[in-house]
Amino acid sequence: MAAPMLRWGCRGRRWAFARVDGGSCHRRGAPTGSTSNQIRGESSVAQQPLHTAQKTRKGEHKWAAVVGLEIHAQISSNSKLFSGSQVRFSAPPNSLVSFFDASLPGTLPAGYQITQQRLPIAVNGSLIYGVCAGKKQSQVIPKTVRIKQIQLEQDSGKSLHDNLRSQTLIDLNRAGVGLLEVVLEPDMSCGEEAATAVRELQLILQALGTSQANMAEGQLRVDANISVHHPGEPLGVRTEVKNLNSIRFLAKAIDYEIQRQINELENGGEILNETRSFHHKLGCTMSMRDKEGKQDYRFMPEPNLPPLVLYDATSLPAGADPQQVINIDQIRETLPELPSVTREKLVQQYGMLLEHSFTLLNEVGLLEFFQNVIKETRAEPKKVTSWVLNTFLGYLKQQNLAVSESPVTPSALAELLDLLDSRTISSSAAKQVFEELWKREGKTPGQIVSEKQLELMQDQGALEQLCHSVMEAHPQVVMDVKNRNPRAINKLIGLVRKATQSRADPVMIKEILEKKLSL
């Protein structure tokens, strides 16, 4: 696949972070629980790289960017890869460390990181993800990135450097946890594509239960390889941006780095093959200035580990103990539903647009919220979709809240939609109720409706009386309608609604007015 031009592929793309419309297919940052504050606080610096990107349009040359990714996902298992120690996030430092994890002398195999260097667990795969396009970003374009390989390896311990006291503190809780390394070929061309691909992978890993893949907790870490070149010419020198720990930073860092490379080259500079880090506060990448230069890890085969043989139904030796062998076909049969299938089902079952299904899955917890509302309400699925993706998600975004932090429960929204569906309230009243619900005052939609007297006026006679009074009070408008401007009736409808404090159904008002005006 040819890499799309940078300025076409990414023109006008902005970080969808603060967006409140429901049409966005992506989402950066994964605000879940209390750990996401850092991510939410950063929305204002997002756009900088793209401003500089505009400048290059004046230049003669077009640039294409090439982005490849190395993704490390912590395997969500009960125990570490080669030891019985528990795997748990945020446990007290060094509380989940066996003799083996501390690589005590004589424990085998320990003291170095073990990876599948030459025989990865899988090779030559692909990942399909959807990038939003179109004027309103409302169209999903499927893209494919090749997966070079997936390999198992061990996570390392964590070290915290205290420069002031010249101390390094070590936490080995993470040491030896199984990691899944996914190497994505350089088939992506901008931060957004990379971010979307990673989000899709994250969803897949979560659906499979392979990894919790929470970037804020370090369960998913991404290194990006980035280079730029003129289309048709050989690829440029690449840099590696390491340790990107949120999807939003990933996109930002990549776009910044692409632009930096373009600027560098256009100003006659050169790109060094180096490792860089992303400074999230400054929004830029910086050389890590590795003292050792190029790393040579001096790999050697691990003599302490016998080969792990993967079988499929055809290669499985006869009479093999199922407890002792791994049969890929058997595992395949028990795989849970993947996100692409879930989305397809949503489209079919509820008649929603594909991009809506993307949004439902991309927001952590949103799909579950949606399904719970659907379960409890009589309202049409389309109505539910619209309310969940527009109103509900809009409020969340506005306040930077995660679905789990929402003040409105699925049951409350379901009840609200029922009131709307039964025409007990108007949709504008419904919005009002929703706003009340958001205040967390512990009232049900029914209570709010009766307290605020938001029920639609069902009394035909009273409404007719009101219409009559309004017509009498505004003879000029009535004349307008009768003479040459039938649309002036809307003004009358508006006046009647106002008189009912928006509690009357506009359709009903219109019917009465039309009758009275003999239209």
Add this chain to the structure above:
Amino acid sequence: MLGRSLREVSAALKQGQITPTELCQKCLSLIKKTKFLNAYITVSEEVALKQAEESEKRYKNGQSLGDLDGIPIAVKDNFSTSGIETTCASNMLKGYIPPYNATVVQKLLDQGALLMGKTNLDEFAMGSGSTDGVFGPVKNPWSYSKQYREKRKQNPHSENEDSDWLITGGSSGGSAAAVSAFTCYAALGSDTGGSTRNPAAHCGLVGFKPSYGLVSRHGLIPLVNSMDVPGILTRCVDDAAIVLGALAGPDPRDSTTVHEPINKPFMLPSLADVSKLCIGIPKEYLVPELSSEVQSLWSKAADLFESEGAKVIEVSLPHTSYSIVCYHVLCTSEVASNMARFDGLQYGHRCDIDVSTEAMYAATRREGFNDVVRGRILSGNFFLLKENYENYFVKAQKVRRLIANDFVNAFNSGVDVLLTPTTLSEAVPYLEFIKEDNRTRSAQDDIFTQAVNMAVSIPVALSNQGLPIGLQFIGRAFCDQQLLTVAKWFEKQVQFPVIQLQELMDDCSAVLENEKLASVSLKQ
């Protein structure tokens, strides 16, 4: 009592002729008397006495745990012992007290054995003399034997006796000296390229390297993961079989242990007849450096088999000459990787430098390791560099396969057991030994042992100088019992003399009570 074999003293314990505590105390007292041998780094007196007390209770209650209950043993100081300092004779691990027992240590303790202490070695088992450890060299008990001293007196060139002591060989020299000087009945060594068999040959003991995968390496601080095997040092073949019986078996903590069931207890039949045996003599092992005495004993041993009806044939192991260099590349490469864990962070030595973590690592390792260890780490890292990997490491792996295939081919051609020398010559004096560097010495001393998987060295006879000479029997992997059975027959034929240390331990006359008269049957 101390001079007896493990099997004999075990019988004595069972019959109540001696109690575990008495036996333990005798050994402890001998350990003190022979302290100058430097065989032990740590003597675990309290632990041993407590274990003896418990063993005694079991015997009193008729609940003996078996042949090893109450038997004093020693363990090379590169096996982790819970609560007992484990140093690998290195500054790096001075003061390191493991929180767990190596599987083999645990198994011995579970059988009721008494742990007398941790024995000396070359730092991290890198050496062939037991001279390169931070606690100083081990002295060969035979230096003080009546047999050797009498020969020395006849030699007019003999210098100052005190400075003329002999090396034990290594790297399990402490274990060999401990068993040889009667301070215990069996000892664990480790054997990668000969570290158990070599000192066994120099100290007149049986030194056994079991098949790789038969005995767990968990807790053995590794030298070369793909070759390390816990070794066994005893005074006779039957004793080695008893210890092997206690140690062998799969271990979930060592994935290279095999799951094939083994016969337990590991009893060796007494071979009445060797006429169905085929003994192979590898022609490549007849090297110019081989001393004429060893060569002559080797050929006499072959003659002995032949005269007793065995088929003795010459075989070829064509890749033998590559084994030393191949071993060097593979050993140092694995060492480079294995030693990475010693960074001063979690355990062991840590330097005072706190400029940066990297500086701390570097200084810690500089201070912690001796020249030999550092040299091997550097070589190994060189061989593993991307640009060298194919030419050195991969090539050496291929050569290793060829060498291993040589043995497989020999066994597939109908040979049951190979008979070779264990070492080029008998033990040399320390002052002589240190004239060459560690690497040169290892290459010479382990010439017959490095390439070998499963083998046992059996003491055969005394040299003209009155020093032990051993021969090596090499067996097919996992045919340990067969190999030891042949070795046992051979042992019976040669009647190797007991070391006479009465001058050394004049008040330990018990040593002599079981003395076999020196009937060196192979020497006319």
